Amino acid sequence: LPHRAVAKVHSQIVMDQLKHDGPLPT
Numbered sequence: 001l002p003h004r005a006v007a008k009v010h011s012q013i014v015m016d017q018l019k020h021d022g023p024l025p026t
Helices: 003-021
Strands: none
Touching: none
């Protein structure tokens, strides 16, 4: 996969994990 595609997929995974973990502390 192109680096750009890898970065996008990785970003989606990170965001999904954050949603599962809960909202970020402010």
